[in-house]
Amino acid sequence: MSIHEECGVFGMISNNTTDVGQMIYYGLYALQHRGQEGCGIVVNHDGLFSSHKDLGLVSEVFGKENLAKLPQGEMAVGHVRYGTTGANNRSNCQPIEVNHQKGRMALAHNGNLSNAAKLRDELELSGAIFHTTSDTETIAYIITKERIKCGSIEDALTNAMDILQGAYSLVLMSPQKLICARDPHGFRPLCFGKTKDGSFVVASESCAIHAVGGEVIRDVEPGEILVFSRQENGIKMQSIQRHCYKEERKICIFEYIYFARPDSVIDGISVHSARVSAGRELAKEHPVDADMVIGVPDSGLDAAIGYSLESRIPYGIGLIKNKYIGRTFIAPDHRLDQVRIKLSAIEDVVRDKRIVLIDDSIVRGTTSGRLVKLLREAGAKEIHMRISAPPFLHPCYYGTDIDSEEHLIANKHTVSEIAELIGADSLGYLPVEKLGCLMQERYPDYFSGYCSACFDGKYPTEIPTDTRKDRFEMPLSQKEKK
Ligand code: SF4
Numbered sequence: 411m412s413i414h415e416e417c418g419v420f421g422m423i424s425n426n427t428t429d430v431g432q433m434i435y436y437g438l439y440a441l442q443h444r445g446q447e448g449c450g451i452v453v454n455h456d457g458l459f460s461s462h463k464d465l466g467l468v469s470e471v472f473g474k475e476n477l478a479k480l481p482q483g484e485m486a487v488g489h490v491r492y493g494t495t496g497a498n499n500r501s502n503c504q505p506i507e508v509n510h511q512k513g514r515m516a517l518a519h520n521g522n523l524s525n526a527a528k529l530r531d532e533l534e535l536s537g538a539i540f541h542t543t544s545d546t547e548t549i550a551y552i553i554t555k556e557r558i559k560c561g562s563i564e565d566a567l568t569n570a571m572d573i574l575q576g577a578y579s580l581v582l583m584s585p586q587k588l589i590c591a592r593d594p595h596g597f598r599p600l601c602f603g604k605t606k607d608g609s610f611v612v613a614s615e616s617c618a619i620h621a622v623g624g625e626v627i628r629d630v631e632p633g634e635i636l637v638f639s640r641q642e643n644g645i646k647m648q649s650i651q652r653h654c655y656k657e658e659r660k661i662c663i664f665e666y667i668y669f670a671r672p673d674s675v676i677d678g679i680s681v682h683s684a685r686v687s688a689g690r691e692l693a694k695e696h697p698v699d700a701d702m703v704i705g706v707p708d709s710g711l712d713a714a715i716g717y718s719l720e721s722r723i724p725y726g727i728g729l730i731k732n733k734y735i736g737r738t739f740i741a742p743d744h745r746l747d748q749v750r751i752k753l754s755a756i757e758d759v760v761r762d763k764r765i766v767l768i769d770d771s772i773v774r775g776t777t778s779g780r781l782v783k784l785l786r787e788a789g790a791k792e793i794h795m796r797i798s799a800p801p802f803l804h805p806c807y808y809g810t811d812i813d814s815e816e817h818l819i820a821n822k823h824t825v826s827e828i829a830e831l832i833g834a835d836s837l838g839y840l841p842v843e844k845l846g847c848l849m850q851e852r853y854p855d856y857f858s859g860y861c862s863a864c865f866d867g868k869y870p871t872e873i874p875t876d877t878r879k880d881r882f883e884m885p886l887s888q889k890e891k892k
Contacts, residue, residue, distance in 0.1 A: 416598065416669075416809035417504070418444035418614040419518040421487040421581035422622070423588040423638045425608035425645055430454075431480030433611075433622050434488035438468045440621035441614055443671060444520070445492035448503040452516040455483035457585035459516055463503035484640060487583045489518035492811065502544045505583075512557040515584055519546040520614055521577030521598045522809040524871045529573065549574060553582075564637045564650060567591055571633070571653050575871055577662075577808035579630075581612050588612070588638040594653045595660035595870055596632025597808045597861060599676040603627050610638050610645055615674040629677050632659050660861040660870040664810060666848045667799045668709045668770045682712050684848040688798040688840055689716020689768060691847040696838025697721060698766060698794045704728035706769040706781060707753065713798035714768040721766075728760045728767075728785065729753050749780035761789030771799050772828065773812070775819040779832040786833070795834040800842040800865040801825075807873050812864055842866050 418441030422430050431453045438449055449471050450463025460481050464471045468490065480486075489504035505518040523529065526545040533551050534540070540547055552573055556566035563584045577597035581590045590612040592600045602612045603619040603626040613619050616626045630636060633653030639646050661677055662669070672682035692713065703723050705714025708731065718725035735752050765785060772778050772795075782793050801820030806812050815821055819828055829837035840847075842865045849859055863869045 416444065416492055416522070416811075417518075417520040418442075418490040418618070419487070419520050419579060419581045419590075419600070419612070420489070420614070420618055421485070421518070421583065421588050421590060421612040423485045423610050423640065423645055424483075425640075427605075427607055427609060428482035428484070430483050430486040432477065433609075434486045435468065435472050435477055436622050437611065437613055437618040438472075438488045438490050440618040440671075441490050442468055444614060444669065445490040448491040448500070449489060450491075450503045450505055451480060451486060451488040452505045452507060452583065453480050453483040454485040454516075454583055454585065455481045457514075459507055459514060459583075461505070461507060461516070463500070463505070465500055465503065485583055485588050487516050487518050487581050487588070502542045504544070504546055505581075506542065506544075506546050506550050508550045508554055510554050510557070512554065513563065513584055515550065515553070515563065515582055517546060517550050517553075517580065517582045519544075519549060520579045520600075520809065521545075521593065522807060523548065523574055523578065524576030524807045524874050525574070526576070527874055545578075549578065549580065563587060564589060564635060564648075567635055568650055568652055571635075579614060586639055589635065590630055591635040592630045592632055594633035594657040595861070596677070597660055597662050597870075599661065599665055599670065599674075600630040601626055601628065601676075602630060602636060608644055610647065612636070615670055615676070617671045617674045620673075626675070632657065658870065659859050661859070662808060662810065663845055663848060663860040663862050664799070664806075664864065669810075672709075672712050679849060685709070685712030685798065686716035686719070687847045689713035689718075690720040691716075691844050692768070692796050692798055692838065692840050693717040693720035695841060695844065696796055696836075698764075698836060698838075700764040700766045700792070700794055702726040702728065702760070702763050703766040703768065704760070706767065707731035710769045710798065713770065714766075716798075717766060717768055717796060723766060726759050728756055728765065728788075728790075729781070730756060749777055749784065753781070753784065755784050755788035755790075757788045760785055762791050764792040764794070765790045766794045766796055767834075768796050768798060770797065771802060772797055772819060772832070773802060774817050775828060775832050778834075782833040792835045793833075794836045795829070795832065795838075797837070797839045800839050800845065800862075802864055804864050804867045806864045807869065807871075808861065808863075810864070 420437035452461040505516040556569040579598040579600040603624040605624040635650040666684040703718040705711035
């Protein structure tokens, strides 16, 4: 489907281990699902930075040789990238490194600024020269500009947060400090924890903290800045809350539906349990007489369990995913159906059965149509498609790459028309007013606590006027005409 993860960030400040680069590698491996276009690690050794970044998966970019080249150090930051803004080229790989008279900094970012174009125009007009086309460089510029006016990097970041709008979960590193921050709405997840040796780790998702043997302490609060520094008696942590509790909490609901790993816990809510709840709600909203519930691997499986539990229709494994295929697989021969290479149906399970097929979304409808065909060819008698999210109707300005509005099938067709187009016997979506079921008791007011703008158009911030992905790459002559 044409939805892509945004990015994943990971940082570590060690108490006594020195192989921080390797630890970041493990953390990024656990966050690979959040971005497969490129990745990078910057290691801080005695205040000096060494880095390696490139396009590709973590395992490709950090083969044995490149990993061995990273020096021992006290701190490090890492990033996995899916480019929601900026071209997919090496220069846009993160973490971004800045060398300035006021100090050195490495910065990794997840999210999109909603005022990036405006800020970048202002910076360019004041003489700034950009080397990348990503929002992250804009953030780095703003922090550096503020650094000139104030003493510490955390003060500079605090001031920068008055200027930045939109979604940003940041991990940054100065020669002496590891710092993380989450935007005041908390669009994107960010949490921190501690390893057995007293080192602190910061990550987009809790699964990455567990991957390095750490325990999660808590989520970073929306608007909060955490500053970690090494002291003689261990690592000191300071929380700066000047931007906390001023805006409504707006975690991206699609993190729970699709992006995040089911073993992660975000803002106190298990992603797996959230998906099971959505499946249960779906069964209440769209019941059907059927013999078996199956999920589309991977993110449809948990909701399928929920549908099965609620409906008491047995759960089965009817679709198998090729384990060796990444989310970015591109078939060299486009005549072949890519869905068939990624997924196959187990004939023995689905033959002659009335199937409830659970998926997390329908974007253009192409993949859903192919899945239905695959199951029919395997002998399924009926296929009732159920989607654990409402129909996509609007773009996202906070770091999720959703197809343009004119390609979204739900913008052109009714639910029954979509069912016919994809060849399903029936189709049902999770109603937008029931999205709160994903948040369970944590946020009992269903209409707050999360962003659902791509489903209901209710954007928590002002939205940008120029939203082209290549907006920073147009020739000057065109830019001048604007
Ligand atoms: Fe998430 Fe949709 Fe909001 Fe974007 S618009 S942050 S994808 S809920």
